[in-house]
Amino acid sequence: MSLVQPAAAPEAISPLREAWIVYRRNRPAMFGTLLLAVIVAFVLYGTFLYAGDPYEIVWAPQTPPGTEASVPLGTDYLGRDMLRGLLKGGGPTLSVGAAAAIITLLIGVSLGGIAGYFGGWLDDLLMRVTEFFQVLPALLFAMVVITLFSPSPITTAIAIGVVLWPQTARLTRAEFLKIRELEYVTAARSIGARNGRIMWRVILPNALPPLIVSATLTVGVAVLFQAGLSFLGLDDPNTMSWGLMIGTNRQYVLDAWWPVTLPGVAIFLTVFAVSLVGDGLNDAFNPKLRER
């Protein structure tokens, strides 16, 4: 300890604020945030500006975009308005994606946290279970689950959550293993905190940054899964979604490109935006990577 005080000590800022400062300067991340905000706004409020039933047949089938003012983005193989479908179809895609990510996080963090904190045979057992779920091809397993239990957005979200959690569990375990050895955990224990409190009130908040990054990226993967399942026609056919639009129009793709291309662009932009945000958060939370 030096006795000489630095002339002007830099103002202390919280880690969260510091991360935000780094994040704000990251152009791709800010672009991703903006893009995601626009997409979410369209999905949430778009139907107020451009209302209508996406299943209703409104114009001649396969009207190209930009040729008819009443259907700006054209119509699909039945003559249904593409723009209505895109606005309505974003809801299930995004909400199932987000719900699946939350389920992933709940399962992954609980199991990974318990494995990493307690160690020993419990850790061994839980890690074997994790490996077991990693051997199952995820999409196939999700298909089986949805078929056995009736298809609905909730079943889809659960099925996706059940296949995506192992990675989160491994990450959480690694973080808990690392943090449980730190002094402040010992300190918490020495004042008599119980295991539950130490795990969820002391360790978890400090393990959050990588978990937030991973949760963000999981949303992207879950959106792709939802799209894939509804493309295959496994999701509820009465719920319009981007994947379903691609699936129902694909047979006619050589006659009309837009009914398949446009929903795909929507999925692509969503996942792209989510991945930019995830990468940005990763950079912001990881001071070591900031130089790159």
Next chain:
Amino acid sequence: MGSIAYIARRLVYGVILLIGVLVLNFFLIHAAPGDPAETIAGAMGGATAEMMADIRAAYGLDKPLLTQLAIYLGRVAHGDFGMSYYFDQPVISLIAARVGPTVLLVLAAQLIAITLGVAMGVLAARKPQGLMSGFVAVVSTIGYAAPVFWTGILLIILFASIIPIFPVSGMTGARFSGGSAAYVVEVLYHLALPAFTLAIIFLAQYSRLSRASMIDVLGADYVRTARAKGLGEGKVVFKHALRNAVLPIITVAGIQFGNLISGALLVESVFNWPGMGRLAFDSVLRRDYPMLLGILFFAALMVVVANLLTDLSYRIADPRIRTGGR
């Protein structure tokens, strides 16, 4: 000696995992709403009362749950995965006919992804800010964010109507009749688009990974030594650096196998490729549960075998692991 013991341990472990899959299958059938016998017969299939009685007797559905599990495992041990009541054929023979095309598709995609990905990564690593690095970044983005069934359909539009040089559907032409050599050519020709589509997802990861790994390795002391000895750039990059940079790629290639099979499911559906994914999809529509559960088991088996082979190739590529012995 160490190797053999290690392989034996991995084999045992793989078998345990597969038994786990069967137990899971069993409980899924029982957790599904409705009568397990109906689930086994396929909820949509018009199973007669006689058939249902047969199923109840064969699976011992009136016995305690654990006895039923034992009966189920016993049947599987004899290679009996049940009947597909849709096809009226044993599940195992239907799957056996479809494993080949899926394995071919998955391996071809893996081969394309690794070869192209490593090549791109190596080129990009030599100029971390160069044009190739930018290209790798773009490909990674597409591979990560674009749904694979969508890229497949876009490629169909491209190759069916704009530049029709590759077939876009099936494994052979509809009127194909030729010798075995012509058959191989025909299949490879039809394989091109589906394999490339599936490869795009993984190309992204391999190119990114090998770029990062090569940048690391190119800065290592032994590479500087190789350069100082006056070796040509080609020899330095391909003999000294690449050999070491390739290890993380093997690891990831093994981990990716499950995802490859998931991707193959979608790609087979897009390109009408007659593999297990296509069969799985049809079985879902027909509610053919024994078929689906059989496919789930065989897909898991493929992943376990792939992981085992990855482990072995890792030991060949990195002699330190062989002697280290954990």
